[in-house]
Each structure stands twice: as structure tokens, then as C-alpha cells.
Amino acid sequence: MRCLCNPKDQGTGIQPFLPPVPANADHSPIQKIFTAILLIVKPLTGAIKLILVGIVALGLAILQTLGIILSPLAPIHRVYHRLISAVFLRIILALLGFFWIKREVVTLRRGRSAGANKTQTANKKAAVSGELIVCNWSSYIDVLYLAFRYDPVFTQIYHESLTVRQVSLWEALLLSGSYPQLSPPEGVETLPIVEFVKSMHKKGAGPVVVFPEGTTTNNRAILKFVPIFKDCPVPETSIDITIMALKYDYHKFAPTFTVGLDHSYRLGHLFRTCAQFYNTLSIKSLAPEESPSHAHFSALDGLSSTPSGAAIGAIEAVEEDVLGGVIINLMGRVTRFRKLGLNVKDKADFLDYFILRNNGISTAKKTTAQRSSTSTSGSGRSKRH
Template sequence: MEKYSQFRDRGSGISPFLPIPIEERSILLLPFYLFLFVIRVPILIGLSLSYLLFLQWLPIGSLGKKAILWCILGTPGIWWIDLQIDGVRRGSLGTKANKPKLPFPGTVIASSYTSPIDCLYLAAIFDPIFTVSYPNTRSVRRVGLFEAMLHALSYPRDTPPSNARLTTVADLIRDNPDASILVFPECTTTNGRGILPFSTSLLSVGPETKIFPINLRYTPADITTPVPGTWLSFLWNLCSKPTHCIRVRIAEGVYNSAPKSQNTYDTNYFDELDKRETRQRNGATNGDISHNGESSVSKEEKQLLDQIGEALARLGRVKRVNLGVKDKQQFVATWSKNRRIW
């Protein structure tokens, strides 16, 4: 792996884009694994297509949709969920005092991003509105559940598509008060061993809206998809094992207490251009948000992103790294030279 050493974080040595090695299995049990794979894949694809094409459009209510999503989750053996919430003792989640410690309609979920299963599980629990973030803008693109899952195995983009309809998280909250908004601030998937620098998309959230950091980890961890296009290996790792466990950690909600950024119409364009050129000449430091987002980020806004980033790192028992979307693009180019990922 010497050729990929440049894609390790210099401070921690973590390589967030390398696929997790497939755990060794007994050759004697290979027929059993093949049997599980052959049986589960058609059922999984059939249920997924049925939900995508028909069931999600039927008036079966949120509870009915969640039941179908749980059936999709259960098909490949995702039955064990280890859930812990900051400030809540085990067995006391159902009390009224602890209900606000979970995401609820009108709040924002800032989640780690490692696998298409992230989207499926969060949809089955919270039924949120899905968004795609990009490192160079505070705007987001609203997507559906399956488009969000496809994005987890898509080539990482540092700019939105030219025909994309963009909005902000604040606008989505205003227009959809009965739903929570799901944001993946890292913009692209990792192997779960590090937290990437954040997009600035969370900074549009108003001071009255709670943001809940959520980290998801998997056992075995080889169903993470840090490399785009690896659908076959993902399905094999997912469907050929008897069971999987999801470890879910939810931090206490935080508020965006940073003052609103100055309106662009009130800002001199040439002054902002001079500031940007100065920052580029000086180079981006380890904590510089301009490495993975808009350069015009105030100190208070950076503190908010750091607070959420530290929460995700603490929940996942990992560290934050200084590798972003452009680094992953370079990693994928290097990886694909010797491996056929498509």
C-alpha cells in the first residue's frame, strides 16, 4: 500500500479511503455463503424496486413505509442495532423528558457517511428529507432515498451538476416543517476510520434549529463503500454473511449560534477576491475551512463545524482528518489505474 501513502492523514496516519479488507472465512462454509447470497440478492432487489416504483407512492403512511424499509434492512441480515444517545440512560428513552434528545421534525441530522445502508437505516428510523452537500457551497441538492444511496457509490464531486436545483437547509426546514433534514457534511463516503472536513452547508441553519450529530458504524466493517462503483463487492459482503450489526451513536443537539454572514450584495466583490487570493498564497492550514468549503467562514461558524466534527469523531471513536473530496478524487484515479472498480 506504499502507493497510497500520500492519501494518509499526515497527523494521524489514517487512510479514510482505502476499502476495509474482507474478513477471512472458512472455505468449508463457502457453499453456505453462496446460498445466502443467491437467496437474498433477488429478494433484496425485488423489495427495493417495489418500494421505489410503487409502494413509496401509495397512501400507506409513514409507519407503513418504515415497515417496508425494515424488511429491506432485514433481508441481508441487519438485525442487531446498538443504539446509544448522549445523556440518556439505557431503558429510559421512552420517557417524555428524553424525547427531545432524538431528532424530530424541524431539526437537522448531521450524519457520518460510509455506506448506502446509512441512508436506508436513517430513513427507516427518522424518515428525513435527504440532501447532497458539496464542499464549495452552502447550498444543497435535495434527493430521494435511493438517489442518496446511489450517491454513496458514485464518483465524488466537488461541484454540483450544472443542471442541479440547489437550495439551502434553512429553506428546506421552512418549507417542510413536518420532517427532519438529513445532511452528510463530509460530502463523500469514507471507510469509517476518520471524519473528513465539512462542507459549509450546515451554516445556513438558523439559530432556533437543533442539529443532531449521528455516527453509524458496522460490524463487520467491510460493507462500507469508500471506493465508488464497487456494487458487486458491496452486495457480496452485505448478503453473504448471516448477520450485521449497526452501532448508532447520537449526540446532544447543538444550535448555530454564529451570527449570519454578511449579505453578498453588501460586500465588495474585489475586497472578497483580494482576501481569497491572500488565503491561497498563504496556503490552507489544517483547520482552514477553505480547504473544503467556502473561504468566507467566520470564526464563530468555524467553531460550529468544529463542534459537530468533534462530536462525530467522538461518537465514532475516530479522529478528524485533513483529506477532502479532491483528495478522494485523486485517490480514486490512482486506485483505478491498477484495479477495475466499475
């Protein structure tokens, strides 16, 4: 195991696995008094809202379970599931302080006006079955938003097999910040990403969401993608690809969630999120005609040098995964995030060290042994549906 006691990317100096620390600022006496009042009020509001979140989540789980009786009527079940997800998850997001979520369709081409962006935002159709939504991953809030907005099929990526499997909303929430599983456990059926999207399209299951980084970051940069697109051409016209970026703005507390190894971490972070009076999330989607699934898209467009100020840092192609290199470049230009040399394996190494520091040597050895066992069991050829 490579020690990542200081998980800093050597090229940029960014530490993507550590919670972001806000800059210190001098406060006036009045601001200090106001801060002291908030220290009393926030725990109370946080506790109340946390209880309400639990009640709403329980109600959603119950209604989803009852909806199973509609499974034989697939179209009706889909509408029912979409409706309750939209209503209940929007309430949860509001309780977490996300009262207004800004959405925008952006273009990277020169000469396009801001008015065109507004028109694209207004005219963009809802994501449909057969569409693949590719986005960065920083928190369980990402999962809640995507479930509210699209009611999609969530996936789990396996680095060793370069395949994915379907997971439920609740599983996707638990995967956020968890120890990354690099190989599928024995008996778990997985598929290459394009085959998976096509199979979901045949079932009319809605859009598919994939987090190609394979783990959560602190929303400061983009990890090296798991090369799940390595066998795909550019452009990949057999499916529709939407490149999406989720960004958080904050002052004192960041809603990003990089480490959640047990329920105490999750509950504590959820409580602090509820204690915030408001939180800010903005969503940017790349214009459909600039997607690498568009028939007239060229790999040179995705990998060309960026206009001045369009992106921060040099983002080059991934040799083993040309389409993945194109997507990460476009995502970097949309977010203005740097691309890092670190990947999901580095996150696993960092968590090994984190466990060692916080829970003792025996726990770290146990976790590492479990990961090695999982990798061994899943290192063979992945099973197909």
C-alpha cells in the same frame, strides 16, 4: 490532479478511502474446517437473499410510485410513505444481516450516569419536521437505516457552492461510494443548509439528513467537513440539530462502502453483505441538551479539550466554519474517531487515481474532464428555490 496512490492522512496514518482489512488470526483445525464449509454455504445464502432484497426493493418502489396519487393529501401521503418505508426497509436490513440495531442517546458531560442514558433513549422523541440530522457516512446501509427509522429528506452537498439539494432515497443510495460531485450541474436549484431545513419544515416534509463529509469513508475516521455551516451562529437556535454517529463492528467483511463507481462494485458488495449471516450496526445520538442548537450551548463547550478517554486525537475548530468545527468535535467524541485533514476533494483525487489504475488513462481523463466541466458550470452563484 494530486496523486493519491497512497491516500493516507499525514497526521494519523489512517487510510479512510480504502476498505478496512481485518487483522489476521491463527485458526485451529476445527475453525479451518468451519471456514471451508462457510465458503460453500455463504454464496448460496448470499444469492438467495440478494434475490429477495431485489424483490422487496421492487415492491417498495412500486408502492412509492402508486402513492403519488395521494400527493394532494399531504398528511395522508406522509403517513403512507412513512409506513411502507418502515416495513420494507426493515425487511431489507434484516436480509442484509442487521437483525438487531442498537440505538443509544449519549452524553459527553461528566457525572451523568448510564441510567440517565437509558432514560434518554426511552424518552427521546422521533425526529420531526424542522430537525437536521448530521451524521457520518460510510455506506449505503447508513441511508437504508435512516430511511427506515425516520423517512427523512436526504440531501446532496456541493463543495464549491456550499449548498445542498434534495435527493430521493434511491439517489442517496447511488451517491454512496460514487464519484463526488463538487458543484451543482447547471439548472439544478440549491439552498444553504439552514434555509433548506426551514423550507422543508414549512412543507412538513420530515427531518433533513446531511452528510457533511460529502463522501463515504471506511468508518475508521471523520473527514474534514464541507463548510456548509460557515454562516451559522453558535448556538444555531433557528433549527434543531441532532448529531448522530453510525458505527460498524465486523470480523471478516466490513459493510462500509467507499468506492462504487459502477454497478459491478455495488452488486458485488451487496452480494457479500447478503452472504454474511449477521452484521452489526450501532447508533449513537448526542443528548438534545448538548446539541449546538440548544439555547444554552456555548461554542467553548463544543471546542473545549475532551475528558481523558472521551475522544481519540485532537479535534480543533474549523476557522471558516465555527459551527461545523463544533459539530465535528462533538461527533468525534461520540464516535472516538479521529478527525482527518483529508476532505471530499481528496476523495475525488483518489478516485481519479483508482480509475487510472483500473480502467486506463482514457477513462480517467474523461472522468476528470466531466468533473471540471461540472465545476465550471456550477461555479457561479447557486440558484435558489
